[in-house]
Amino acid sequence: MPMGIFLNLYFSISNWLMEDALKASKYEAWQAHSQIVIVLSTGLLMWAYAILALVTIDSPIPAIVGFSAAAIHSLSPILLRYPGSIHMAAHTLIGAGLIHQGCFAYFTGGFNSNILIWFGILPMLGGIILGKKGVITWTIITASVSLVALYKMLYLSDFPMLISHNGWIVAQGFMIFGWIFLSSFIMYIFTALVEKNNHDVSLKATKIHTLVRVLCHDISNPLTTAKNRIKLIERSLGPDDQALKEKMSKLDRPLESIQGIIDQVRTWETIESGKKELELKPISIIDSILGTIDLFEEKIKEKDIILKTNLPHDDMLILADRVTFQSQILSNILSNAIKFSNKGESIEISVDEDIVKREDHQDHFIKLKIADHGVGIPEEILKDLFDPSKKTNRAGTLGEAGTGFGMPIVKAYVEKFNGKINVISQTQNNAGPTGTIFEMIFQKANYE
Numbered sequence: 180m181p182m183g184i185f186l187n188l189y190f191s192i193s194n195w196l197m198e199d200a201l202k203a204s205k206y207e208a209w210q211a212h213s214q215i216v217i218v219l220s221t222g223l224l225m226w227a228y229a230i231l232a233l234v235t236i237d238s239p240i241p242a243i244v245g246f247s248a249a250a251i252h253s254l255s256p257i258l259l260r261y262p263g264s265i266h267m268a269a270h271t272l273i274g275a276g277l278i279h280q281g282c283f284a285y286f287t288g289g290f291n292s293n294i295l296i297w298f299g300i301l302p303m304l305g306g307i308i309l310g311k312k313g314v315i316t317w318t319i320i321t322a323s324v325s326l327v328a329l330y331k332m333l334y335l336s337d338f339p340m341l342i343s344h345n346g347w348i349v350a351q352g353f354m355i356f357g358w359i360f361l362s363s364f365i366m367y368i369f370t371a372l373v374e375k376n377n378h379d380v381s382l383k384a385t386k387i388h389t390l391v392r393v394l395c396h397d398i399s400n401p402l403t404t405a406k407n408r409i410k411l412i413e414r415s416l417g418p419d420d421q422a423l424k425e426k427m428s429k430l431d432r433p434l435e436s437i438q439g440i441i442d443q444v445r446t447w448e449t450i451e452s453g454k455k456e457l458e459l460k461p462i463s464i465i466d467s468i469l470g471t472i473d474l475f476e477e478k479i480k481e482k483d484i485i486l487k488t489n490l491p492h493d494d495m496l497i498l499a500d501r502v503t504f505q506s507q508i509l510s511n512i513l514s515n516a517i518k519f520s521n522k523g524e525s526i527e528i529s530v531d532e533d534i535v536k537r538e539d540h541q542d543h544f545i546k547l548k549i550a551d552h553g554v555g556i557p558e559e560i561l562k563d564l565f566d567p568s569k570k571t572n573r574a575g576t577l578g579e580a581g582t583g584f585g586m587p588i589v590k591a592y593v594e595k596f597n598g599k600i601n602v603i604s605q606t607q608n609n610a611g612p613t614g615t616i617f618e619m620i621f622q623k624a625n626y627e
Contacts, residue, residue, distance in 0.1 A: 210265045213308045215256050218272060220364050221304075224357050225249040225276065228283055228294070231353070235346025238339075241286050248279035269308040273301050273317055281324060287347070289338025290328045293354050298325060300361065307365070395441050402441070406434050457503060457595055461496040461624035464530060464545055471509040472528075475517060482577070483522050489529035496624040497545050499596040507592050511585040512549050512617050518575030519615070520553035527551075533620065543623040552614040555606035564602060565590040597622055 229245030236242065252275040258268035276297070284292035298321040305313030332338065342350065413427050472479075472486065479486055497504075516526045526549070533544040554576060556564065563569035564586045572583030593600045604615040 207265060210269075210308050211259050214259065214265065214268055214272060217304055217307065218253060218256055220361060221276065222249070222253050224353060224361075225252050225279060227353060228279065228350075231346060231349055232283055232286075235343045235349070236283075236286055237341040237343075238286050241283050244282040245279050248275040248282075251275040252279070266309065269305065269313065270316075272308075273304055276304075277301060277321065277324070284328070284338075286339055287342040287350065288340045290325075290332045291338075293347075293351055295325065295328070296354055296358070303365070391445075395445050398437070399441055402434060402437055406438070409434070457500045459498040459500065459596060462499050462501040462504060464495050464497050464547065464621070465490050466494075467501060467505045467509060468528060468530070468547075471505050471513055474510065475513055478514075478517050482517060482520060482524075484517060484520055485523070485525040487525055487527045489527070491530060491532075495530060495532065495545050497596070497621040498624045499621065503592055504596070508589050508619075511589045515581075515585065516549055516551035516553065516615070518579045518581065519555075520551050521576050524552045532623065545621045545623050547619045547621070548616060550614060550616040552612060555609075555613040556602070556604040556615055557606055557608075561602070561604055565600075593619055593621075 225245075226249045229242060229249045232241035232245045252272055255268050255272040255275065258264060258271060280294050280297045284290075284294045287294065301321050302314050302317040305317035307313075309316075328338075409427055409430060413424060416424055416427075468488070468490065472488075478484075513526075513528075520526060528550075529548045531546045531548075533546045535542040535544065560571045560573070564571055567584060567587040570583060571586065572581040574580065590600055598619055598621040600620075601618045602615065603618075605611055605613050607613055
């Protein structure tokens, strides 16, 4: 039968069986497909062992149980439609296999029977269809049955050995070639699904990046126009229009906030896509800190922040990109420190050298610490502070807006500079003083 006809037939039958699963979610559809594929791949062995039992075992019980279990195994996908339960279908499928294998093993040497090796595949099948719970459930069941068989053989009595010599050889062949086929089949399906998933994720990521770029571009254009028109109106106003000037200034602030969000989103998208290549060069960490402080001079005065610096007299160089280090790392952290500080509180910035002794050399690092005594970061936000997919933005002590993208960007760039970042924070809900400390470690660039 040509592959195309087989696939059309498979999907016609599977779509009918999986009607409810297909409506529910992609994951449930995957579970249902797994169930059907497992039935197709293991069904032949189930029937083969049943026939073998009929022909080579001197008892009708293994054959009766075998044919019954094989029939239940083959028909288990119907439970996907009636009553529509994936769990019932999966446990019925695997349970039929366990009963078939256990009965065959009982009459062919018990714990010494080669068919017990198939017990090892049952937790695997449970995991493929039902996930972790399936693995745990069927590991416990198969291990328990195996332990009972071992106990009986050690302390009670031997199992009957009713299979013929040739039957034993054929059963051994089923085990060897069956394992080769099934392990190869499962790995082939698994790798195919991984490749497809990677392709889907890549395609989805590309669509998201494209959408982000289009949205940022489409929002930026009218936003820039609006800001320019506000500036033109402000320039045209005379000394008697002070009240109108203040209103225009208030209108400009939310536009600047929106522009800041767009800039942060663009920066994050650039980092994630890997399109921004950074050339790490020795840069002065002291000059970068002082330059950033100058940029925030007005905001510091606005809140009467007491800025304390503990910087070494000798310059220190780190490996980084100067513009990114200053505009994305230092600016984001200092901006947050100011934003979440109350009027009159202090912010401390310190730089120290850290030496780590190795067996044959010493590694030199620069430790940068920025500490504030503001309101601190709530625990529910702190744990997700560097996760761009979590909502971490909140207003400052004077209602300053935030995007929530700043800290993920900081962490991403610190790591691109082969550095490390750690944050400690206390709120009024904790004992002791409130505030936040950011500690970063970078590789020193100017040591022997």
